[in-house]
Ligand SMILES: [Zn+2]
């Protein structure tokens with residue numbers, strides 16, 4: 001069975017998530033943006049074995065600690081999509097600009113593409129490429145548990161910013177309606193910031209995507 005614990009990190013309260021399969025006690029971190037000691041402590045507390053770091057995109061609050069977590073835990077970095085290479089290369093400058101601790105660049109052990117499958121213990125996740133907030137943004141969907149980790153594509157009551165380099169508002173809307181909505185209204189999403197919600201609730205009440 002899928003289990004997870006949300007750990008907001010950095011000044012941006014970015015929802016790093018420890019996700020695990022309680023059948024095998026194997027775990028991954030999605031978007032480890034910072035506070036490495038605290039994150040690794042959470043792995044110990046949960047009694048799980050970290051297998052990988054999964055990245056939705058390479059903004060500093062999501063990927064700033066990816067290299068350090070991967071190195072200290074001895075696990076690979078999976079994702080995002082190659083469209084975010086320029087954001088990975090710019091991690092040191094992003095850290096400086098936003099007042100983060102120094103961040104290391106890295107080369108993902110595996111880049112992701114739309115339709116890829118990731119395995120966590122006994123649980124398969126489907127990768128969807130959802131550009132718009134960044135060109136290489138991906139989301140992680142676990143259909144049986146009806147859960148999706150969406151990074152900064154969609155929030156409860158809002159959508160991702162598109163005013164950064166490579167951002168595109170129409171592309172973001174197309175990603176939401178074309179890739180997220182087909183997962184079903186009862187799917188719970190874990191956004192990069194703020195509380196969880198369902199796609200159905202956002203289609204009813206989110207002013208940016210209401211009625212789509
Ligand atoms: Zn972002």
Ligand SMILES: [Zn+2]
Nearest residue numbers: 014061152192
């Ligand atoms: Zn973010």
